[in-house]
Amino acid sequence: MTAIRTEGLYAFYGSNPAVNGLDLAVPDGVTFGFLGPNGAGKTTTISMLTTLLKPTAGRAEVAGFDVATRPDEVRRRIGIVFQESTLDVDLTAAENLRFQAELRGLGRRAARRAAGELLDLMELSDRGRVKVRQFSAGLRRRLEVARGLLGTPRVLFLDEPTTGLDVQTRAAVWEHLEVLRRERGITVFFTTHQLEEAEHCDRIAIIDHGELITQGTPAELKSVIGSDLVVLRTEDDARAAGAITDRFGLAAEPTPDGLLLRVADGAALVPRLCTELGVGVRAVSVAPPTLDDVFLHHTGTAVRESTADRKMLSSLGEGLR
Ligand SMILES: Nc1ncnc2c1ncn2[C@@H]1O[C@H](COP(=O)(O)OP(=O)(O)OP(=O)(O)O)[C@@H](O)[C@H]1O
Numbered sequence: 586m587t588a589i590r591t592e593g594l595y596a597f598y599g600s601n602p603a604v605n606g607l608d609l610a611v612p613d614g615v616t617f618g619f620l621g622p623n624g625a626g627k628t629t630t631i632s633m634l635t636t637l638l639k640p641t642a643g644r645a646e647v648a649g650f651d652v653a654t655r656p657d658e659v660r661r662r663i664g665i666v667f668q669e670s671t672l673d674v675d676l677t678a679a680e681n682l683r684f685q686a687e688l689r690g691l692g693r694r695a696a697r698r699a700a701g702e703l704l705d706l707m708e709l710s711d712r713g714r715v716k717v718r719q720f721s722a723g724l725r726r727r728l729e730v731a732r733g734l735l736g737t738p739r740v741l742f743l744d745e746p747t748t749g750l751d752v753q754t755r756a757a758v759w760e761h762l763e764v765l766r767r768e769r770g771i772t773v774f775f776t777t778h779q780l781e782e783a784e785h786c787d788r789i790a791i792i793d794h795g796e797l798i799t800q801g802t803p804a805e806l807k808s809v810i811g812s813d814l815v816v817l818r819t820e821d822d823a824r825a826a827g828a829i830t831d832r833f834g835l836a837a838e839p840t841p842d843g844l845l846l847r848v849a850d851g852a853a854l855v856p857r858l859c860t861e862l863g864v865g866v867r868a869v870s871v872a873p874p875t876l877d878d879v880f881l882h883h884t885g886t887a888v889r890e891s892t893a894d895r896k897m898l899s900s901l902g903e904g905l906r
Pocket residue numbers: 598601603621622623624625626627628629630778
């Protein structure tokens with residue numbers, strides 16, 4: 586079954602098309618990353634899929650029901666974790682869950698049981714009686730995910746779930762989400778503007794300016810680029826670029842980080858560059874394509890300006906000249 590399907594979905598704010606004819610298909614039981622830079626239309630899309638905003642045009646179905654004509658059926662089958670925290674910090678973790686469960690129509694006893702189960706699931710049982718005010722950002726996020734799971738949803742929507750969290754806490758949140766998907770078969774749909782965060786998703790869609798750029802598995806999207814990226818710093822980049830074309834038959838593109846080369850096997854090329862180029866090599870890095878590169882390939886612009894986070898495989902000093 587398809588958990589989410591949109592066909593020609595539009596949302597206008599005045600004359601601004603925040604979502605511009607979106608066609609999406611999200612299979613049941615996958616982790617789906619919805620990626621794009623700030624202002625791309627991610628939150629607007631999630632708002633329509635969760636029935637909080639009416640589409641201007643087009644259709645969207647979630648868990649088999651149309652969001653515009655059957656919003657109650659959709660709401661019964663989804664959970665939402667918003668970008669901004671909506672927890673009551675003056676209540677304990679368990680109280681936050683119980684009150685939300687009661688708002689959803691559960692009786693007192695059932696609400697208490699559901700709260701206990703979800704605290705267990707998100708490994709928060711020992712903190713059930715602690716006021717949320719005393720929670721770290723990571724614990725709050727976990728509690729919000731727990732709250733999103735009230736009513737055993739088929740699809741869990743999370744809008745930028747790890748924004749503001751440190752790397753370790755982020756990893757912990759992802760681990761919990763992966764367990765949910767594996768053990769409960771929940772479809773996890775999340776947005777992010779940090780593309781590397783979606784590397785481990787089953788499927789990805791990238792949007793920009795409200796339009797779908799591409800969708801598929803991370804490997805499928807990267808296979809479009811199909812090569813390693815080698816960045817080379819030399820004593821004289823202009824001379825090195827000529828030598829790379831003459832001796833290796835490769836194109837070298839000048840970038841702020843150095844000369845950029847796209848080759849099938851970057852690691853094999855590096856030693857040859859160092860010994861055969863005839864121009865002093867100061868530093869060289871090799872990296873497989875990332876989702877940022879996929880974005881760059883399709884849009885011609887980078888999500889982030891710098892490639893400083895590329896793994897430096899080799900940093901060569903003056904001695905190699
Ligand atoms: N309530 C609103 N009224 C008018 N314009 C809006 C409104 N909400 C969003 N927009 C505009 O719609 C476009 C898409 O915004 P949206 O918040 O959906 O993007 P986003 O991808 O979620 O961005 P971010 O990563 O910053 O949250 C942007 O140009 C934004 O300025």
